Amino acid sequence: GETLKCNTSLTSLQISENRIKQEGMRWLGEGLKYNTSLTSLDISDNQIRDEGMKWMGETLKYNTSLTSLDISDNQIRDEGMKWMGETLKCNTSLTSLQIRYTGIKKEGMGWLGEGLKYNTSLTSLDISNTLRIKSEKKE
Numbered sequence: 001g002e003t004l005k006c007n008t009s010l011t012s013l014q015i016s017e018n019r020i021k022q023e024g025m026r027w028l029g030e031g032l033k034y035n036t037s038l039t040s041l042d043i044s045d046n047q048i049r050d051e052g053m054k055w056m057g058e059t060l061k062y063n064t065s066l067t068s069l070d071i072s073d074n075q076i077r078d079e080g081m082k083w084m085g086e087t088l089k090c091n092t093s094l095t096s097l098q099i100r101y102t103g104i105k106k107e108g109m110g111w112l113g114e115g116l117k118y119n120t121s122l123t124s125l126d127i128s129n130t131l132r133i134k135s136e137k138k139e
Helices: 002-006 021-034 050-062 078-090 106-118
Strands: 012-014 040-042 068-070 096-098 124-126
Touching: 002 021, 021 050, 050 078, 078 106
Parallel strands: 012 040, 040 068, 068 096, 096 124
Antiparallel strands: none
């Protein structure tokens, strides 16, 4: 996190499959709040849960350089999408968001949709294999 605060040359960071979890997201988020050079971040497959998305959401309210974010293949559920939806309402730099293979349900998609109503920068959204809705049994 501290390194990212000071770095002005790094534009892309790919740290997938590192098990950074919630604590790692907190430190990463603190560094990203003040970073002005990073435009692409891939944190897919890091066992990040809803609490980690809270940290990312807070970060994206301040960071104005990040344009691409991949949070795919994490353990993000509806509560995590609530944070992302709130973030999308005010973030104006993110243009690409990937949320594949997460297990979000209908409520989480609602939160995401609510944020998208107000977002004017996002041009690419990938939610492949994300929505998990139990089908009702017909009797």
